[in-house]
Amino acid sequence: MEQEMQDRESQTNYRVQEEVPDIFHKGNPPVTVKFHDVVYKIKTKKWGLLEKNTKAEEKVILNGVTGMVQPGEILAMLGPSGSGKTTLLAALGGRLGGKLYGSITYNGKAFSSATKRSTGFVTQDDVLYPHLTVTETLVFTALLRLPSSLTKEEKIVHAKAVIDQLGLTKCKDSIIGGPLLRGVSGGERKRVSIGQEMLINPSLLFLDEPTSGLDSTTAQRIVLTLWELANGGRTVVMTIHQPSSRIYYMFHRVLLLSEGNLLYFGKGSEAIEYFSNIGYAPIMAMNPSDFLLDLANGVYTNQPNEDHASNKHILISSYKNYFNAKLKPVLYEVPDYDISQGEFEDSGFGEWPNSWSQQFLVLLKRNVKERKYESFSGMRICQILVAALISGLLWYKSDISHLRDQIGLLFFISSFWGAMPLYHAIFTFPRELTMLEKERSSGMYRLSSYFMSMAVGDLPMELVLPTIFLIINYWMAGLKANVVNFLYTLFSVLLNVLVAEGMGLAIGAVVMDQKSATTLASVIMLSFVLVGGYYVQHVPKFIAWLKYISINHYIYKLLVGSQYDTNDTYPCSDGQCLVAEFPMIKQMGLHFEGQIMAALALFIMLIGFRLVAYFALMRVGVTK
Numbered sequence: 001m002e003q004e005m006q007d008r009e010s011q012t013n014y015r016v017q018e019e020v021p022d023i024f025h026k027g028n029p030p031v032t033v034k035f036h037d038v039v040y041k042i043k044t045k046k047w048g049l050l051e052k053n054t055k056a057e058e059k060v061i062l063n064g065v066t067g068m069v070q071p072g073e074i075l076a077m078l079g080p081s082g083s084g085k086t087t088l089l090a091a092l093g094g095r096l097g098g099k100l101y102g103s104i105t106y107n108g109k110a111f112s113s114a115t116k117r118s119t120g121f122v123t124q125d126d127v128l129y130p131h132l133t134v135t136e137t138l139v140f141t142a143l144l145r146l147p148s149s150l151t152k153e154e155k156i157v158h159a160k161a162v163i164d165q166l167g168l169t170k171c172k173d174s175i176i177g178g179p180l181l182r183g184v185s186g187g188e189r190k191r192v193s194i195g196q197e198m199l200i201n202p203s204l205l206f207l208d209e210p211t212s213g214l215d216s217t218t219a220q221r222i223v224l225t226l227w228e229l230a231n232g233g234r235t236v237v238m239t240i241h242q243p244s245s246r247i248y249y250m251f252h253r254v255l256l257l258s259e260g261n262l263l264y265f266g267k268g269s270e271a272i273e274y275f276s277n278i279g280y281a282p283i284m285a286m287n288p289s290d291f292l293l294d295l296a297n298g299v300y301t302n303q304p305n306e307d308h309a310s311n312k313h314i315l316i317s318s319y320k321n322y323f324n325a326k327l328k329p330v331l332y333e334v335p336d337y338d339i340s341q342g343e344f345e346d347s348g349f350g351e352w353p354n355s356w357s358q359q360f361l362v363l364l365k366r367n368v369k370e371r372k373y374e375s376f377s378g379m380r381i382c383q384i385l386v387a388a389l390i391s392g393l394l395w396y397k398s399d400i401s402h403l404r405d406q407i408g409l410l411f412f413i414s415s416f417w418g419a420m421p422l423y424h425a426i427f428t429f430p431r432e433l434t435m436l437e438k439e440r441s442s443g444m445y446r447l448s449s450y451f452m453s454m455a456v457g458d459l460p461m462e463l464v465l466p467t468i469f470l471i472i473n474y475w476m477a478g479l480k481a482n483v484v485n486f487l488y489t490l491f492s493v494l495l496n497v498l499v500a501e502g503m504g505l506a507i508g509a510v511v512m513d514q515k516s517a518t519t520l521a522s523v524i525m526l527s528f529v530l531v532g533g534y535y536v537q538h539v540p541k542f543i544a545w546l547k548y549i550s551i552n553h554y555i556y557k558l559l560v561g562s563q564y565d566t567n568d569t570y571p572c573s574d575g576q577c578l579v580a581e582f583p584m585i586k587q588m589g590l591h592f593e594g595q596i597m598a599a600l601a602l603f604i605m606l607i608g609f610r611l612v613a614y615f616a617l618m619r620v621g622v623t624k
Helices: 004-018 087-093 136-143 153-167 187-199 216-231 269-277 288-296 308-333 356-375 376-394 399-426 428-441 445-477 483-511 512-531 541-549 553-564 593-619
Strands: 033-046 056-070 074-078 097-108 118-124 204-208 235-239 253-258 261-268 569-572 575-578
Touching: 004 097, 033 087, 056 074, 056 087, 056 097, 056 235, 056 253, 056 308, 074 087, 074 216, 074 288, 087 204, 087 235, 087 253, 118 187, 136 153, 136 187, 136 356, 153 187, 153 593, 187 204, 187 216, 204 216, 216 235, 216 288, 216 308, 216 428, 253 269, 253 288, 253 308, 253 445, 261 269, 261 288, 261 308, 269 288, 269 541, 288 445, 356 445, 376 399, 399 428, 399 512, 399 569, 428 445, 428 483, 445 483, 445 593, 483 512, 483 553, 512 553, 512 569, 553 593
Parallel strands: 074 235, 074 253, 118 204, 204 235
Antiparallel strands: 033 056, 033 097, 253 261, 569 575
């Protein structure tokens, strides 16, 4: 194993020297992380038999955890589920709020925005866009995260160098994939996630369960890659649940947690010796990590009557005595890295790596590349075409003599293109939430540039299908064969789509739960349809106000106005009657002023709904 590591180290150093641009060598200074007596508490509710008996209690997640990791080292945090590993990792990575006590320093300083921008954080779940290739994923990340002092070409070269360094060359043109889309393997996906953080050449690299869900061989390759990165002078901190013995011996330091309490901190190779000295020697040859996890669960002899709580108490007390006697002096003697050799601020990053316009253009291109597969999916295209053909056949060559039928078609169009974009847009932000939280917490871009790129990028994709629908449906149904009337109808439909999409974005951003958002949207949409002016012409006064906030009411008025004017007539029992006097049209009116007011109301909704969505998103991550 040692020889293999040395060979891999020499190969990696050669690749970096030959292929990686200057920024890779001008990285941030090495960092020593020290944490002393870290305590974290959360409030929980204890429910009584009656709601009034509900009590708020504090639960201790971390209880006085102390340790250190230096440049060139991997610190592995072990422990059973619920022991506090991920919480401690988030605390060290500056991603934990709430009641956090104790001291965490980085080269003797507190966590700052400069530290944050030189820190890589890889979450347990690989949050990646499924339709982008490996190269596209890393290039887009490089364009967003690397400073504007580098040219676009230099950023692309840097991304490709990271691909080579992490051994992703063979799959660089493969899509990431997802649960229902075949893509790269689990190990390759994890290396892509690591690569996204390596692009900024971080001094600190935090990883949450990087081997989760991977087979033993793939997991070993991932950790060996991390070992190489640490050997290059980085500080690597990771949580891991149950590593194999081969992986365990790659760790420079090991930290063992049990219910938030520290049972061991030190060299991984000395852990067994420590526990043996306090009376907990392995009773058989076994994987060290398995033995440590058993102890963290209070299991030693594995006897049915074994007192697990007593074992934990002994282990906690023993470590406190050991720490005070031997480790505490050593931790304070270890010096911090001399920051006079380089400051975090010298890395080329300002408050934001790139300007607003640069962020917007990169996000716009990425958004179009990813979302075009969903917007123009075969299922959605078939759905639109079938609806256009069926409605066109049902209303085939309907003319003014069938006025009620024509009005029914117009109301169907307003309802269909109110519901379709609404339910499509509802899922946008709930699905994007994890990605948004990940990228915003890394300081990649402003919320405004992200939101505008989403709004602008969706425009061409959202407006193509309704245009195709209307081209098919309009001429089949026998509506006015006039270019002006067609364009007026098309304008009304597209405005309907944009407003309904805005309402969907707002509901999704406010609720952020797909089921709840869908239910709320269904109730709102049903109310809007009922007061739209087709089903009920004489709405009671106490509820008539609903039509003034109904999208369907205003769109229906525009569509009717696109086909008829005040002088049009239709056959009736009296010979020829004015369309404007038809009961279903009279209460809405065909006056030009009414059309202008309807369009104005819809434009206000178009902007208003998107503002609601934007302000709702400001609660996600940082709010800059």
